[in-house]
Amino acid sequence: MSSRTTDGRSAATTAALLAGPIVMTAGMAATPWESENEITAYQAALAASPDQTQIAAVLLFFGYALMGLAFLSVLRRAGGAPRALRIPAATLAFCGATMLPGLVVVDFYDLALIQSLPAEQAAAVGERAGDYGLQPVMQVPAVAGLLLGGILVMLCAWRSGLVGGWAPALVAAGLVASFAVFSGVTMVAGASCSVVAYGGIALRLRSARIPSSPPAARPATA
Structure with a gap:
């Protein structure tokens, strides 16, 4: 296999590992986070930044989908x-990579409602949507x-x-922090933990392809 082919595959793997988390x-x-974990605060945040809401929804849609590539890249080598x-x-x-992107479209409907x-009516409709019993069937596994x-x-x-024990610990800590203290700062920080963890795997895979020193010359034979 040529070095150009190897370098191309290495670059593709790095891109797959980092695209989703980034x-x-x-x-x-980009998400306009609400100040309180309530439907009215959530809708008010959307209404205050409609363009930002749409940009964030698109980024999250592709980000969640691209996480599937990151997952696959790791599992193939695990x-x-x-x-x-x-x-x-x-x-x-x-389940996460295929289901969650589709749920992001709800942001556009919530924006249209508010x-x-x-x-008051927009909040009532939003709360009513959450009362349907089968909604968790899609939301929870996603x-x-x-x-x-x-x-x-x-x-x-x-x-x-592929990576040290710090990586799963960092990803888990980011998840706990995101939901323990719900805010835009903690959500971004939690997602950033994935960037660091998958970046560590990418560095490990790339360094494994590069010899630390040139091979020793073989003695000439008579």
């Missing part, structure tokens, strides 16, 4: 992890797939020697 973090940073860990990691990661109806699946994928990477 675009997802950019979407988190053969050293036990099957009991790789199978649930792959299952949850698949721009078209009085605040969100849990991305979050828990991401942690399990990092554990697979660690068990395979």
Whole structure:
């Protein structure tokens, strides 16, 4: 295999590992976060920044989808992890990467609600949508797939020697911080943890392709 082909594959792997986390973090940073965890505050934040809301939704849509490439890139190289860990990691990661992007379209409907109806009515409609019993059937596996699946994928990477134990710990800490203290700052910080973790894997894979020193010259034979 030529060095050009190897370099091309290495660059593609690096791009796959970083595209999802970076675009997802950019979407988190662009989101107009509400000051309180309530439907009225959420809709007010959307109404105050309609263009920003749309940009954030698009970034999150592609960021969540591209996380599937990051998951796949890790799992393909995580053969050293036990099957009991790789199978649930792959299952949850698949659910998150394929289901969660579709849920982001709700942001456009919520924006249309608050721009078209009085605040009280818009809030009532938003709360009514959340009362349907089958909504969790789509929402729970989508969100849990991305979050828990991401942690399990990092554990697979660690068990395979692709990254140190700090990576799954960092991703888990970012997740806990994001939901323990709900704010734009913690959500961006939590997503940034994934950028660092997947970046660590990318560096490890690239360094593994570059010999630390040139091979010793073989003695001439008579």
